[in-house]
Amino acid sequence: MDYLADERKKAEFDVDEMKIVWAGSRHAFEVSDRISKLVANDPGFRKDTRTMLARKELFKNTLRKAAYAWKRIHDLHLSEEEASRLRFYVDEPAYTDLHWGMFVPAIKGQGTDEQQKKWLPLAYKMQIIGCYAQTELGHGSNVQGLETTATFDPQTDEFVIHSPTLTSSKWWPGGLGKVSTHGVVYARLIINGEEHGIHGFIVQLRSLEDHLPLPGVTVGDIGMKFGNGAYNTMDNGVLRFDHVRIPRNQMLMRVSQVTRDGKYKQSDVPRQLVYGTMVYVRQTIVADASCALSRAVTIATRYSAVRRQFGSQNGGPETQVIDYKTQQNRLFPLLASAYAFKFVGEWLTWLYNDVTQRLQASDFSTLPEAHACTAGLKSLTTTATADGIEECRKLCGGHGYLCSSGLPELFAVYVPACTYEGDNTVLLLQVARFLMKTVSQLGSGKKPLGTISYMGKIEHLMQSRCTVQKAEDWLKPSQVLEAFEARAVKMAVSCAKNLSKFTNPEEGFAELSADLVEAAVAHCQLIVVSKFIDKLQQDIPGKGVKQQLEALCGIYYLYLLHKHQGDFLATSYLTPKQAALANDQLRALYTKVRPNAVALVDSFNYTDHFLGSILGCYDGNVYPKLYDAAWKDPLNDSVVPEGYHEYVRPLLKQQLHTAKL
Numbered sequence: 001m002d003y004l005a006d007e008r009k010k011a012e013f014d015v016d017e018m019k020i021v022w023a024g025s026r027h028a029f030e031v032s033d034r035i036s037k038l039v040a041n042d043p044g045f046r047k048d049t050r051t052m053l054a055r056k057e058l059f060k061n062t063l064r065k066a067a068y069a070w071k072r073i074h075d076l077h078l079s080e081e082e083a084s085r086l087r088f089y090v091d092e093p094a095y096t097d098l099h100w101g102m103f104v105p106a107i108k109g110q111g112t113d114e115q116q117k118k119w120l121p122l123a124y125k126m127q128i129i130g131c132y133a134q135t136e137l138g139h140g141s142n143v144q145g146l147e148t149t150a151t152f153d154p155q156t157d158e159f160v161i162h163s164p165t166l167t168s169s170k171w172w173p174g175g176l177g178k179v180s181t182h183g184v185v186y187a188r189l190i191i192n193g194e195e196h197g198i199h200g201f202i203v204q205l206r207s208l209e210d211h212l213p214l215p216g217v218t219v220g221d222i223g224m225k226f227g228n229g230a231y232n233t234m235d236n237g238v239l240r241f242d243h244v245r246i247p248r249n250q251m252l253m254r255v256s257q258v259t260r261d262g263k264y265k266q267s268d269v270p271r272q273l274v275y276g277t278m279v280y281v282r283q284t285i286v287a288d289a290s291c292a293l294s295r296a297v298t299i300a301t302r303y304s305a306v307r308r309q310f311g312s313q314n315g316g317p318e319t320q321v322i323d324y325k326t327q328q329n330r331l332f333p334l335l336a337s338a339y340a341f342k343f344v345g346e347w348l349t350w351l352y353n354d355v356t357q358r359l360q361a362s363d364f365s366t367l368p369e370a371h372a373c374t375a376g377l378k379s380l381t382t383t384a385t386a387d388g389i390e391e392c393r394k395l396c397g398g399h400g401y402l403c404s405s406g407l408p409e410l411f412a413v414y415v416p417a418c419t420y421e422g423d424n425t426v427l428l429l430q431v432a433r434f435l436m437k438t439v440s441q442l443g444s445g446k447k448p449l450g451t452i453s454y455m456g457k458i459e460h461l462m463q464s465r466c467t468v469q470k471a472e473d474w475l476k477p478s479q480v481l482e483a484f485e486a487r488a489v490k491m492a493v494s495c496a497k498n499l500s501k502f503t504n505p506e507e508g509f510a511e512l513s514a515d516l517v518e519a520a521v522a523h524c525q526l527i528v529v530s531k532f533i534d535k536l537q538q539d540i541p542g543k544g545v546k547q548q549l550e551a552l553c554g555i556y557y558l559y560l561l562h563k564h565q566g567d568f569l570a571t572s573y574l575t576p577k578q579a580a581l582a583n584d585q586l587r588a589l590y591t592k593v594r595p596n597a598v599a600l601v602d603s604f605n606y607t608d609h610f611l612g613s614i615l616g617c618y619d620g621n622v623y624p625k626l627y628d629a630a631w632k633d634p635l636n637d638s639v640v641p642e643g644y645h646e647y648v649r650p651l652l653k654q655q656l657h658t659a660k661l
């Protein structure tokens with residue numbers, strides 16, 4: 001029986017068409033749909049007991065699943081696209097993520113043609129398994145501060161990789177702890193006593209015969225991480241080198257080269273390309289944020305439609321909690337954010353592909369913007385998604401705290417995204433540097449392009465005032481864009497003015513860093529809003545689909561406007577009355593979205609297997625499933641628990657002299 005059938009009947013749009021918008025294309029939808037069902041129906045990919053397993057058992061099971069996934073990919077002759085969807089729907093972090101997601105891209109991006117020809121076929125066949133070994137015990141954010149050394153030995157034509165201190169131990173790389181045979185290791189290049197900065201090296205870590213660490217290599221797992229199951233399926237590792245020798249041709253030499261006679265040569269590509277793998281992965285993380293958030297929102301929305309509390313009239317049913325405006329005000333902006341992040345993720349993938357093509361043609365002009373966009377949007381979307389998952393847990397009341405809701409594990413597995421691939425505050429400071437540079441160049445005649453083109457309208461934006469007179473005026477895209485542009489430009493200019501008061505710019509930057517981060521957030525929010533609005537300019541087929549997306553877009557920007565109204569008011573673009581009208585319009589949009597909420601989350605097309613949540617199951621049959629699941633908990637295997645006779649019974653039977661207390 002479908003307990004959510006009445007909700008589904010209320011939908012005012014074509015859900016099947018929305019599924020295609022969400023997937024990105026009909027083809028992408030068909031692949032995702034087929035592969036998600038394939039995984040869901042295969043008992044080899046079960047994950048329902050994951051949060052109850054001890055670490056060793058959990059990890060072994062992950063190894064089994066990764067091998068099984070590889071076998072299925074081969075047996076079914078899956079394409080690269082299908083294989084990547086299969087790994088996604090298996091939904092279990094594993095060493096393969098780093099192999100495919102970082103090791104291979106690092107060689108592709110930083111290796112010469114010759115190096116790619118040698119290493120990529122081995123990696124593609126998984127005859128070697130790689131990790132990305134950059135972070136150390138002492139330094140993660142400050143890449144220039146890494147201590148591992150790679151010293152060129154001209155006698156033998158080799159690099160000597162060494163960990164000179166405890167803090168130089170590699171610490172965190174996923175897949176390193178127990179599985180990887182190789183790593184792209186980042187180290188400080190030294191030639192003839194002279195330092196040449198951080199470079200990547202392909203280093204073999206374990207024997208391909210017996211998996212033992214090679215001489216001079218000390219390697220292991222760094223231990224349990226936050227949450228049950230969650231990211232503990234990954235073997236994040238520690239690694240030390242004691243003068244390990246590798247051939248010279250294992251330095252990744254696309255950006256710079258070391259010749260046989262020990263000469264250091266820089267190509268005509270910017271040295272920042274050494275950071276290229278991080279740009280690539282940040283872009284994938286943005287594309288992924290909408291998946292994690294939409295998953296949590298699906299659970300919270302379906303459950304909010306099933307759950308009833310208070311408000312019974314004449315013995316009738318109580319109110320569905322989704323009908324409380326407070327619930328809508330917490331839930332619907334997250335639903336809208338999931339869609340917003342989907343579209344900005346699609347755009348960022350386009351930007352990344354564009355910059356990659358330009359780099360191949362030696363056009364480096366858009367690299368700073370690509371760095372700022374990937375860094376800023378990675379920070380914005382992961383912070384909002386991690387906070388959003390936790391909010392969804394609270395939206396599900398007490399039952400959200402049960403592992404069977406799926407939300408605790410989802411939060412635990414997702415929250416490190418705020419830290420890995422660049423701490424979110426550190427990344428926003430990179431965006432702020434980019435903005436300050438842009439502002440400082442405004443008088444130079446250099447026209448700001450792409451996502452900072454609005455800075456070209458600085459004179460207009462500094463003076464313009466909002467023209468909204470009634471709530472519906474907030475539905476005009478041009479009005480909304482101007483509000484977000486004016487806020488962003490004014491916050492950036494205010495930071496630049498305050499910075500100019502310092503004689504030492506770095507000192508000023510450090511002193512004003514909290515304001516700079518806020519200016520960076522305003523800029524990134526403008527990007528997300530403008531890409532959502534751009535999406536709505538496209539032809540979107542399907543009955544009512546565009547109207548629903550327009551409502552969600554409105555909820556996204558009006559919620560931001562309400563939340564940050566202090567910024568908008570302080571920059572005197574808005575009056576308090578106009579801010580209040582924005583809030584009136586926001587409430588009206590909640591009412592519009594309410595009957596469509598369940599259908600809007602159905603449009604994500606997630607299987608019950610992928611959701612892994614009793615509260616979010618498609619049929620809404622929550623209570624019997626929760627009740628049955630409780631009895632399946634291992635603690636209920638026996639009526640009297642282990643330990644009763646040892647620890648509880650003696651308490652009950654004790655003859656205390658203080659019995660009257």
Ligand SMILES: CCCCC/C=C\C/C=C\C/C=C\C=C\C(=O)SCCNC(=O)CCNC(=O)[C@H](O)C(C)(C)COP(=O)(O)OP(=O)(O)OC[C@H]1O[C@@H](n2cnc3c(N)ncnc32)[C@H](O)[C@@H]1OP(=O)(O)O
Pocket residue numbers: 097098100101102132134135140141142143144174272273275276278279281284285367368371419420421422423426430433
């Ligand atoms: C299926 C696929 C799955 C794949 C995986 C998917 C998801 C992830 C899942 C799980 C996680 C798994 C892995 C996680 C891996 C990691 O975490 S790897 C380690 C990541 N580490 C970091 O991100 C470190 C963060 N720090 C930095 O990036 C830099 O050190 C920092 C930018 C903060 C500062 O660098 P520094 O050289 O000191 O920079 P400056 O501030 O002096 O800048 C110099 C100029 O360079 C520009 N720049 C900086 N970074 C980049 C870049 N990436 N690209 C282009 N340009 C860059 C910067 O703007 C400066 O320019 P100007 O001189 O101002 O013009």
Ligand SMILES: Cc1cc2nc3c(=O)[nH]c(=O)nc-3n(C[C@H](O)[C@H](O)[C@H](O)COP(=O)(O)OP(=O)(O)OC[C@H]3O[C@@H](n4cnc5c(N)ncnc54)[C@H](O)[C@@H]3O)c2cc1C
Pocket residue numbers: 098132133134135138139140141142171172173174231236416419420421422423424425426429513
């Ligand atoms: C689950 C997980 C997986 C990971 N996988 C990998 C991997 O595969 N390979 C790899 O190489 N690394 C990996 N990492 C490491 C990760 O990239 C780093 O932890 C991350 O870059 C943050 O660096 P940090 O730990 O040095 O934080 P720190 O920089 O020490 O941050 C600590 C605090 O200091 C603040 N801070 C630091 N610098 C500044 C500044 N300049 N201004 C203001 N505030 C500042 C930060 O905001 C933060 O609040 C992983 C980490 C995690 C958690």
